[in-house]
Amino acid sequence: MASHCQVRVYAPDESVAREWSDAAIAEVRRIESKYSRYQDDSVTTAINSAAGGAAIPVDAETAALLDFAAALHAQSEGLFDLTSGVLRGAWDFKAQRVPSQEAIDKLLTHVGWSKVTWLAPTLRLDAGMEIDFGGIGKEYAADRAATLLMDLGARHGLVNLGGDVRIIGPHADGNAWKIAVQDPRGNPGATIAHLEVSHGAMATSGDYERYFESDGRRYSHLLDPRTGWPVEFWRSVSVVAPIAIAAGACATVAMLTPVDRALKFLDAQGVRYLAVDSAGQRHSK
Secondary structure, eight states: OOSOEEEEEOOSSHHHHHHHHHHHHHHHHHHHHHHOTTOTTSHHHHHHHTTTSOOEEOOHHHHHHHHHHHHHHHHTTTSSOGGGGGGGGTOBTTTTBOOOHHHHHHHHTTOOGGGSEEETTEEEOOTTOOOOTHHHHHHHHHHHHHHHHHHHTOOSEEEEETTEEEEEEOOTTSOOEEEEEEOTTSOTTOEEEEEEESSEEEEEEETTSSEEEETTEEEESOBOTTTOSBOOSEEEEEEEESSHHHHHHHHHHHHTSOHHHHHHHHHHHTOEEEEEETTSOEEEO
C-alpha cells in the first residue's frame, strides 16, 4: 500500500491474534496485488492493456468497484474519475516541474468516465485511456480486512492503511479509539486533533501528501480531472463514515470542491468531518 499499515485487534490469546492478523494482512496483499497498476498480472493492468480493443469481462468484485466509481462520478459531477490517472504523465512531483497547458490538454483527451463503455460485466476503454483504483483501493482493502476479522470473531480493533482507518469496534473496555488528524502544515507527525471513533471508519485527504512549490504557489497531487490542474480549496479533509470506502470518497470529493459546496456536500452525506481550508480555518461537524 506504499504506506505504514497496522492491524490492532483484541483476541483471546496471542496465537489467535496472530492468526487473525495474518489473515487480515493476506487479504490486504491480495487486493493490492489484484488492483495495483504496478503489477503486470493485475486486473488493472489487464484492463489498461486492452484499451482501444474489444471490451473485456471482469469478475464480480471488480464490477462492484466499477459500479461504485460510476455512481460516485455522477454524484460528484465528474470530480471523482477513475480515468484521471493518465494525468500523471504531465505532473512529475519528484522533478517539481509545472507542465505546460499543451501537455495537460493532450492528456485530457484520454480522461473522462463518460468515455468508458461499462456494461457489466464487460468494460472497454478508448485507446490511450487508463483506469486507476488508487483513489479507492486502500479504503476498500481496509473494509475487506476488517470484515474478515469480524467474520473470524474479532469484536474490538482496527485496520489502519496509511491513515485510512476502519474500526472493528471500540477498545475492549468500551472506550473509543482516538484517531489523530495530521497537521497539514506542520512537521511530520504533528497533529491538530484526535477524533474519537468506536465504529465505522475515518479517512483523510490532504494537499501535503505529494506536492511541490513553484513561484510561491503550492501544486498538490489532487487534480481536477476536468481541467488537469491541482485544486487549492483545502489543506485537508478528514471524514468519519460507516465504511472506509465511503469516508475516503467523501474526503476526496470534498478536497476537489470549493469550500461552500464541499461543506454542503459533506452535510448532505450525514458524515462527521474536520476540514481545514486553504486559509487554515477549521470546519467541523
